[in-house]
Amino acid sequence: MVICQSCGMDIEMDKDKGTNTDGTLSSEYCLYCFKEGSFTNNLTIDQYVEIGLDYSPEYKAATSEKEKVQIKEQAKAYLATLKRWKKAN
């Protein structure tokens, strides 16, 4: 299983892979993050966290602000381990 090194999404199939400058498939990034050798956006890690939370059932089900903050911190800690964000720390 490959995980996108930018957004953390599972890349299950070749059609979900991004592309390199030479048109070959990226082995590290998904098609939403990486196209023709460069990132498709200049989002920050915090913006990625926010986007991820929009799709998180866990976050939506959180009942307290404390719980939400915890989920957010976990999401950020996870993204921070990915290649795109490692050097940003």
Ligand SMILES: [Zn+2]
């Ligand atoms: Zn991605």
